[in-house]
Amino acid sequence: MADAVNETSRDRLRRTSQINVRIRNIQQELDALWAGLQQDLNTEQVVTRACMSNLIIYCDDDRQTHEIDEALPYIVLPHPCRVVLLTGVGDTGEPGLDVFVSGLYRQLSGGIQVSAELIRVIADAGAHKRLAPVARAHLVGDLPTTLWWASQEPAPFLGEVFSPLTAMADQIIYDSFGWRAPTKGMQAMSRWVKAQSSEYVIYNLAWRRLKHWRNLISQALSPALQPNALSGVTRLQIMHGPHTVAMTSLLVGWLASRLGWRVEGGKVTAGKQTVWQFGVGNRQVPVTLTRLPDAPPGPLRVDWRWREGAGEYRAVFADLGADRLGVIEADSDIPVCLVPAPSACEAQLVAAQMAHRSRDRVFERALETGNAMTGVLLG
Amino acid sequence: MFESVHTNPLLAGLQEDQLAQPCTLVIFGGGGDLSKRKLLPAVYNQSLDGALPANFALLGLSLEEMDDERYRQFAREGIEQFSRQPLDEQNWPDFARLLHYQSGSFDDPQTYVRLKQCLEQIDRAFGIPGNRVFYLAIPPAFIETCVQNLSAAGLVYPVNETQNFSRVIVEKPIGHDLQSARQVNDVLGRNLDESQIYRIDHYLGKETVQNILVMRFGNLIFEPLWNRKYIEHVQITVAESEGVGTRAGYYDHAGALRDMVQNHILQLLTLIAMEPPWSMHADVIRDHRQDVLNCLRPIPADQVDAYVVRAQYGQGYHQGFDVPGYRREEGIGPNSTTETYVALKVFIDNWRWAGVPFYIRTGKRMTKRASEIAVHFRSTPPILFNADPAKPIEQNVLALSIQPNEGLSLRISTKLPGTKVRIFPVKMDFRYGATFGDQSPEAYERLILDVMAGDATLFMRRDAVERSWMFIEDILNAWSSSGVRWLPEYTAGSWGPMEADRMIEDDDFRWRML
Numbered sequence: 001m002a003d004a005v006n007e008t009s010r011d012r013l014r015r016t017s018q019i020n021v022r023i024r025n026i027q028q029e030l031d032a033l034w035a036g037l038q039q040d041l042n043t044e045q046v047v048t049r050a051c052m053s054n055l056i057i058y059c060d061d062d063r064q065t066h067e068i069d070e071a072l073p074y075i076v077l078p079h080p081c082r083v084v085l086l087t088g089v090g091d092t093g094e095p096g097l098d099v100f101v102s103g104l105y106r107q108l109s110g111g112i113q114v115s116a117e118l119i120r121v122i123a124d125a126g127a128h129k130r131l132a133p134v135a136r137a138h139l140v141g142d143l144p145t146t147l148w149w150a151s152q153e154p155a156p157f158l159g160e161v162f163s164p165l166t167a168m169a170d171q172i173i174y175d176s177f178g179w180r181a182p183t184k185g186m187q188a189m190s191r192w193v194k195a196q197s198s199e200y201v202i203y204n205l206a207w208r209r210l211k212h213w214r215n216l217i218s219q220a221l222s223p224a225l226q227p228n229a230l231s232g233v234t235r236l237q238i239m240h241g242p243h244t245v246a247m248t249s250l251l252v253g254w255l256a257s258r259l260g261w262r263v264e265g266g267k268v269t270a271g272k273q274t275v276w277q278f279g280v281g282n283r284q285v286p287v288t289l290t291r292l293p294d295a296p297p298g299p300l301r302v303d304w305r306w307r308e309g310a311g312e313y314r315a316v317f318a319d320l321g322a323d324r325l326g327v328i329e330a331d332s333d334i335p336v337c338l339v340p341a342p343s344a345c346e347a348q349l350v351a352a353q354m355a356h357r358s359r360d361r362v363f364e365r366a367l368e369t370g371n372a373m374t375g376v377l378l379g
Numbered sequence: 380m381f382e383s384v385h386t387n388p389l390l391a392g393l394q395e396d397q398l399a400q401p402c403t404l405v406i407f408g409g410g411g412d413l414s415k416r417k418l419l420p421a422v423y424n425q426s427l428d429g430a431l432p433a434n435f436a437l438l439g440l441s442l443e444e445m446d447d448e449r450y451r452q453f454a455r456e457g458i459e460q461f462s463r464q465p466l467d468e469q470n471w472p473d474f475a476r477l478l479h480y481q482s483g484s485f486d487d488p489q490t491y492v493r494l495k496q497c498l499e500q501i502d503r504a505f506g507i508p509g510n511r512v513f514y515l516a517i518p519p520a521f522i523e524t525c526v527q528n529l530s531a532a533g534l535v536y537p538v539n540e541t542q543n544f545s546r547v548i549v550e551k552p553i554g555h556d557l558q559s560a561r562q563v564n565d566v567l568g569r570n571l572d573e574s575q576i577y578r579i580d581h582y583l584g585k586e587t588v589q590n591i592l593v594m595r596f597g598n599l600i601f602e603p604l605w606n607r608k609y610i611e612h613v614q615i616t617v618a619e620s621e622g623v624g625t626r627a628g629y630y631d632h633a634g635a636l637r638d639m640v641q642n643h644i645l646q647l648l649t650l651i652a653m654e655p656p657w658s659m660h661a662d663v664i665r666d667h668r669q670d671v672l673n674c675l676r677p678i679p680a681d682q683v684d685a686y687v688v689r690a691q692y693g694q695g696y697h698q699g700f701d702v703p704g705y706r707r708e709e710g711i712g713p714n715s716t717t718e719t720y721v722a723l724k725v726f727i728d729n730w731r732w733a734g735v736p737f738y739i740r741t742g743k744r745m746t747k748r749a750s751e752i753a754v755h756f757r758s759t760p761p762i763l764f765n766a767d768p769a770k771p772i773e774q775n776v777l778a779l780s781i782q783p784n785e786g787l788s789l790r791i792s793t794k795l796p797g798t799k800v801r802i803f804p805v806k807m808d809f810r811y812g813a814t815f816g817d818q819s820p821e822a823y824e825r826l827i828l829d830v831m832a833g834d835a836t837l838f839m840r841r842d843a844v845e846r847s848w849m850f851i852e853d854i855l856n857a858w859s860s861s862g863v864r865w866l867p868e869y870t871a872g873s874w875g876p877m878e879a880d881r882m883i884e885d886d887d888f889r890w891r892m893l
Contacts, residue, residue: 050814078815106813113813211393212429218389219401219433224542225508230389258388322469335506338473339433340426362392 013073013115018102020093026138029101030117037105037112045111053081053354054145056135056165060152062090062122068150069120071347076104076116079354082143083118084135088151088161090122097130098122132164139168146354149174150346154185156192166200173353175205175346176246177297183374186246190371193364201356205349206247207363212341213251213299216317216325220334221304228308229315229332230259233280236287237303241295245274246370248289248299252276253370254362261285263369266376276373398832399425400544401434401507403498407485407525408516409439410450413550415457417581418516421823423458426474427467428820430828434506438479440494450480463821477505485517486524491532498534509536509543512830516550523566530570538572546830548577551642553839555633556855557848564841577830578839582643584822584829586811587785589837591650591752592664594779594787601777602655604756606731611774613651613737614753614891615644617781618745622692622702622871623719627710634717636689639741641851645672646839647781648737651752652727661836665843672846676726683857686725688867688879689718692744695871702744702871716866719743722879723854724886738883740890744871749893750781764792764802773804778891785819786810 016037021029038047055075059065065087072083092098104116121134139145147169149155155162155174166172179185193202221229236255240248256263261278268274274289292300302317313332319341320326326338344352404422406414425431439450455475458466481497483490502509511534515525526547529535536545549567554560567576582588595601604610617639623630630638649668656667678686693704706713720742727737756775759765765772776790788808795801811819829837869876874890883890 048808048813050809080814108813110808214389214393215429216433218387218393220506221389222387222401224386225401225434225506230387255389258391260388324470324473333506335434335504337433337505338476339431340429340470340473342427342429360392 013077013104013106016103016105018100018120021099021101023097023099023134026099026101026119030103030119033101033103033117034114037103037114041111047105047112047114049114050080051082051140051143052079053143054084054139055081055148055350055354056084056086056139056145056169057148057150058086058088058131058161058165059150060088062087064150064152065090065120065122068347069118071345072116072118073104074345074347075351075354077106077351079351080115081146081354082138082140083116084138085118085120086131086135086165087120087122088128088131088158089125092122092124092127095124096127097124097134099134128161129164131161132168135165136168144170144357146171146173146350148350152178152180154179154181154188156188157185169200171201171203171354171357173203173205173350176250177206177209178243179246182243182246182249183377186249186367187371187374187378190367190374193367194371201359203353203356203360203363204246204250204367205346205353206244206250207360207366208344208349208353209247209298210251210254212325212339213302213317214254216327216339216341217255217302217304220315220317220327220337226306226313226315226332226334229304229306229313232306232308233259233285233304234283234307234312235285235303235305237290237301238288238299239290239292239295239301240299241297242291242293244297244299245289245291247297249370249373250366251299251302252287252289253368253373254366256373257365257369258362263373263376266373268377274377276376398834399430399432399435399828400510400831400833401432402510402512402544402831403436403438403501403505403507404512404514404827404831405438405440405494405498406514406516407440407521409480410441410443410445410453411516413516414439415453416461417821417823418514418827419454419457420462421821421827423454423466423474424463424820424824425828426477427464427470430824432831434508436477436479436501436505436507438481438494438497438501440481440483440490442482442484444482445480447478447480451475451478454478463824485521485528488528488531491528491534495532495534509541511543511545512548512827513545514548514827519552519554519563522549522563526567526570535571535575538574544575544833546575546577546833547571548579548827548830550579552633552637553578553642553844554848555637557845557852560844560848564844568841573841574835576841577835578841578844579826580642580646580837580839581822581826582781583646583837584824584826585781585785586819587779587781587787588647588650589825590787591647591779596655607733607735609756610735611755611757612735612886612888613755615647615651615737615739615751616753616891616893617644617741617750618748618874618893619741619743620697620745620748620872622697622744623705623708623711627708630719631711631715631717634689635719635721635741635743636851636854640721640723640739641847642839642844644739644741645675645847645850646843647752648725648727648739649843651754652732652737654731659836661834661838662840664836665840669840669843669846670729671727672843672850674727674729674732675846675850676728677850678723678725678853678857680853680857680860683854685882686723687854688720688722688876688882689858690720690742690867690869690876690878691715691717692719692742692871693868695744695873697744697872704868704871705744714864716863718866720745720869720875720879722875722882724882736886736888738888738890740875740879742869742875746872746874747893748783751778751891751893752781753778753891755888764800772802776891780810784810784812786812786814 100120266276316329649671653667691705722740754777
């Protein structure tokens, strides 16, 4: 499903050729790019542009930059913007910075609609501190600015690049998926978020990936349908694939923060399993996270048990593949059901997030709780 | 039942996107044309977008004999033909299992007994807590018997006596005049609480229509100018290029005034003219829209000809082909005096709009399919660039295009490059489709989800329906007592009759070319 959508988006946008420019000529070359497009049209057609935001993207290297560059249509088609694509350490023609400009546009019957002006700035190993000033000088005024921290390193670990970029952003998007040190990364990110004033909208794409899970769990365990499923929880077991410890912890953080659970203890067993103890009222609820190394990434199975009177009840939620989640087993009157969970690539998630410009307190509370859980593990 | 964060803490943060409550959607007329073209594709798109509640099922109910499998095939055909997003084979089996069908006559009480049993089975199978949305996609003549039977069979829950909800969506037309509208509303009112009734007008679900409020009250630059001091006149056009088609039987009894003005166009008018609401709550918005209807200046019988033009399309061309005039269409009598075009000049007698004419026109077989609201601002003072009466500067026009290309445009004056001051109008265009790339959801997608969520903002309340009829009825009465046997004709494929041009030109304005 996501692939089909992606193909469509990709096909609908065309790209001008990429021009290698000097930094001082960036704006001039972008203007020339517009003029060049107009020259190719007949007299009744015009070039138009709608610009909703600035989007600064920070990538670690050329490979990642290339992947994101290819995925840009998924962002700029629904959300036209000026894109400043920064490469932390890449191949540059000469020492220092290398800059390219290009445009993404749609051919319409009345002319051309510019969806993005793209400024790509590549730094060599010694020049990455100079990226932020270039970005700052080329933002479109009066528009919100989003920073997509696409790096595999948690942003606080690269403070000298990250901090000046955050200073020009209204919204910061990052992705904990694939972090090399997820536990430390979560803790660092959570501390950083907590230390910020209220001006930033901070968002982890993992949170958006969890949306379908949150929808399904919240509806199936609704107190209106299962009066004690949430309040009477006795045990929770989650199985997840590789590279998604942070994401799964966020899921638990969400449940804990919303349902008032207190983290009381935690330990890692056999490297693949983490067990937390949560206090719920005067009871303890064990929550077990099990990593399945050969499974696809993300949560795979959530086994929820609760007590009601003398009875024990159970509902098992699972990723059924093919963009579907469902309730697959239920020792309760929850019906077995399937719901569509359309998958989206990272760029589509960014595009969806860019439309949300207010802070997500539920996410921040989940992150905070996730941080408290990590703190217990790290001592 | 309405779930909130207070009753389910896990819903926090999800409600913005996921308002729809678990329910079964029952479509009366589920085997009909509206269902196939609009409703089933709308629900399918909601499913693809992950917007349906986890506990959801759909039951089609019609006279045709079909089993569930045949109905799923029927739905599939409709989706393949009319859906905004293409049918996804991978997802189809999951969606198809939500679809059920029951055949039955709408006036047979046994139908409702069986319906109740069927819904209870569906509730158990899909974990639905008894919530129901009944969509009456049926001819108006069946509304009364349908809601009476629903109520008698215990399928309508008394409001406040149960946590579960039952909501009824009623398609237009609500009546064919004020009296019959009141009768329909009385029947609805006897069997349902007003909060359970959702009178749907799909125009209100369109993206641009919803954007009227955002444009007016989400931007500071328009509202200070949005009054009689700066606005000269407003034109509302809803033009169709098609003829009467297969709707001859209905249309010849309705006509353009009933078919388009009484509902769609007057609702558009209320959104353009309403005062700023103090909250987005459904009843606050509807109260403010109602205030506009209350202020519509009635058109006295002896002045109808001065304020209203009606006409019929004659023979002409459509997309390069000869097309017959209205009276030669299949199913239309040769002496029909039903109007296929109507133009009105209306006034809203309140402080904001006193003296500002609102010109409305709608018709079939017009030049093209186009719906638009155009706000014409007053001219700049006759000094500086506008000093020469022979070369007046064009006024600013803000045009909200509703279909086919949803968007808005603003006409401004600008200097042409060169050493001389030559001023030329330039249109700045904003189109949803071009700007945002993705297709907007269909109106029905939004509206059905709103009903599942219990949000009545975009639906018409009883008082709005009746007030609209009250305004229209003065015109209808004058027409019926006029005894005319012949209406002015306009050429099929044109923008309407000369009489309508004359009406607006007498005020020194012209209809817009769309």
